[in-house]
Amino acid sequence: MLKLIRLEWKKNHIGKYIRGAVIMAFVLGLFIFALAFLGIANDPDGTLDAAPGTDVVSAPIELFTSMAFLIYTSVMLASFIVSAYKDKTMNLMFSYPIKRQKILASQMAAVWIFNFCALTLTKLAVYMCVFLGTRTMQSSFAIDFDMGGLSFYLQLILKSVVIVSMSFIALFVGMAMKSSKATIITSFLLIFVTQANVGDFTMAGDRFFPAVLTVISFVFAALSIYNVENKDLI
Helix, strand or coil, X not given: CHHHHHHHHXXXXXHHHHHHHHHHHHHHHHHHHHHHHCCCCECXXXXXXXXCCCCECHHHHHHHHHHHHXXXXXXXXXXXXXXXXHCCHHHHHHCXXXXXXXXXXXXXXXXXXXXXXXXXXXXXXXXXXXXXXXXXXXXXXXXXXXXXXXHXXXXXXXXXXXXHHHHHHHHHXXXXXXXXXXXXXXXXXXXXXXXXXXXXEECCCCCCXXXXXXXXXXXXXXXXXXXXXXXXXX
16 A cells, blocks of 8 residues: 555655745745734724734634645545546556555545645644744734644644545535546635634534544545446546
């Protein structure tokens, strides 16, 4: 499986995705630093313009990193898998003496591992940027994280798992509709469902929702490779 994953990274020129992730991490860090320390999130009178519960600095960090990497993961899945079906390059892969399910699983794993690592490192970099900024500047947001505690890193990893895994739902929709665009559009819809507020109601802060969503995501991942041995190519 590891050889197949490395083959997928090489075949799809993973270097360009690494560059994209680095650029995105830099932009996110710059944007959140500006939100926290340069006053762009403040009203004209200098008070923070934020809904109740989102006046802590972890709220914009989690929101914007999650949005960016859910879309980025879905774009990669669309490129690695859905486009491979449409361009018929999957025909060549399926001609190898390897089960189709294993090939498809390796493609999904290649994207998942890359984006999990990228999202985790990006969050760490952004949190570190904010942490260093608090040493010399006053943050508009309340600082609600402790980078010296184990729970901080456990939550960071678990939240990254949830966000990256959600892309499997988008992949399932894209494969069912035979469309890369459907994969990406579904990722936007997932952002609205999981991160948006309807009045005072939001699922973003629910304790049980991430666990349920992760289970659902892996069910969709299993459905994406189920019976692939007998399915016709797109």
